[in-house]
């Protein structure tokens with residue numbers, strides 16, 4: 065018997081049919097299941113909270129969310145980054161009511177208890193009156209602290225203090241994600257505060273799509289192909305299905321990536337071929353999004369030869385990090401025939417079972433010229449988010465699925481993940497994970513659900 069039973073007797077196996085590869089639509093709108101998700105997923109796994117370039121100076125902070133728990137992400141005097149629950153241990157007020165700022169003292173506005181950026185308790189007003197009593201020591205009165213890990217400057221945290229390390233969480237996806245986040249000497253820079261949009265849909269509707277749903281692009285984003293924004297020609301969208309052939313990768317913990325041939329992307333912009341070209345020549349012909357010719361030597365320095373070759377030839381372009389991150393690393397055509405790019409990460413933050421907050425982090429390489437950073441910012445804003453030319457389609461669809469979670473008939477419908485390849489390692493493929501070469505199918509998304517099922521079953 066699976067380890068999750070709802071109060072009406074429904075088990076996780078009733079909701080996720082492992083034999084039929086089907087998921088009940090009910091999972092997208094159920095308050096009880098939502099509480100289990102907060103406890104068994106969001107309070108246990110590593111979660112993305114931002115980037116260290118957002119808080120460069122001691123005292124800098126941003127307020128972010130770990131599921132439904134709000135946290136303060138702050139830099140202390142010694143340069144360390146700390147993540148603390150934004151709940152005052154006195155009477156439960158938010159300690160920090162701003163979204164971002166700089167301070168060495170976070171003072172609760174209710175009665176004035178004060179905390180350092182690392183979450184330690186400093187004291188309560190009127191010290192001689194001991195307004196924090198004497199039953200607990202000061203060291204017991206700090207904010208609840210999460211465990212923090214920096215990866216390529218990305219700030220991750222978890223409440224699972226004794227649980228798997230971040231490296232274990234990243235597992236075999238590290239080989240691929242390094243190519244996006246750890247490839248230059250100075251690393252990435254976040255371009256401004258993230259964009260935020262509220263979506264009237266469950267967080268999983270966005271997140272399971274992040275697990276490499278390439279299929280929807282052909283139909284939902286068809287107008288982009290017709291407009292020449294995503295490559296392909298309108299007549300041949302279903303025949304040559306641009307962007308559907310590549311290698312889909314499913315990694316540890318439900319992370320996934322779609323590696324698409326740069327030459328295929330390149331054909332959308334130009335007729336020059338990659339044939340017979342060295343890795344370096346390929347990189348110069350079609351630099352990966354965000355990389356300029358001056359940055360190419362840094363790729364060889366920071367990555368293994370296999371990683372650089374993949375980045376030049378069949379780079380990861382879109383994917384997801386379990387539970388709620390979308391990775392977008394895309395080539396963008398320029399009107400002069402060249403290509404530019406966008407590198408954005410989204411987090412889908414649960415806001416109850418029926419809403420999520422879509423947070424869009426936009427990046428460029430710190431060492432890139434200012435003009436490239438402006439291009440990257442412009443591309444990401446133009447393409448992503450509820451008003452982006454690509455993602456407005458998704459942002460329109462998700463709430464319509466959500467609308468269908470309410471009626472008793474609709475809730476009994478199951479979502480189908482039955483177009484499966486089975487994994488198979490292509491000859492000479494240098495990376496790990498379960499590999500699905502060829503036409504993109506449902507495998508990586510089904511693996512996302514398997515990981516969801518695993519975590520939700522563990523009491």
Ligand code: FES
Nearest residue numbers: 152154155172175
């Ligand atoms: Fe924060 Fe009282 S609730 S000081």
Ligand code: FE
Nearest residue numbers: 280454455458
């Ligand atoms: Fe989409």
